[in-house]
Amino acid sequence: MRQLIWLRSDLRVHDNSALASAMAAGPTLALYLLSPRQWLAHDDAPCKVDFWLRNLVELQRALQRLNVPLLVRQCDDWEQAPAVLAEVCREQAIAAVQVNEEYGVHESLRDRTTAAYLAQQDVAWHSHLDQLLFKPGSVLTQSGGYFQVYSQFRKVCYQRLHTAL
Incomplete structure (x- = not known):
């Protein structure tokens, strides 16, 4: 092909x-x-x-x-x-x-x-x-919104990266 x-x-x-x-x-x-x-x-x-x-x-x-x-x-x-x-x-x-x-x-x-x-x-x-690392708009809060605080965004990103390993 x-x-x-x-x-x-x-x-x-x-x-x-x-x-x-x-x-x-x-x-x-x-x-x-x-x-x-x-x-x-x-x-x-x-x-x-x-x-x-x-x-x-x-x-x-x-x-x-x-x-x-x-x-x-x-x-x-x-x-x-x-x-x-x-x-x-x-x-x-x-x-x-x-x-x-x-x-x-x-x-x-x-x-x-x-x-x-x-x-x-x-x-x-x-x-x-x-x-x-992640598609734009795919890292969201538990309620489905965008993060207002960077440290919380970073924490979720680290968790997702760790889970992917």
Whole structure:
């Protein structure tokens, strides 16, 4: 089953949950979408975009060592992302797309829209918790609310981590 990892802000090969999952599931391709209009809408500084683009060169080398080709496509903004991903999946006979979760408002909407669009194309969507110990909003008080005191939040986190060991 051919896999596609869609790289967004997770431009690394080490400690990358989605990449590890994709490679364990089958032959893997990586995809990065250039989205210039989205960068402008988010007021991303030119030096930030330059960093991403330079990082892609290094990332491509690291992925080559893992036998994972890097594809780079352009879509002006994230509204076009579902169609671009579907096209890549069709061209490359991709069975599943793997991503690391992102929690921004626009990012969450982009991912929900893309997952739904790909489901219509019979492409599976797998999202992974990455760079976090707990999913945002999952550490709550006994009454189901958010903690008002950090020390109580910390105590619950430590308990959950200890239980997981």
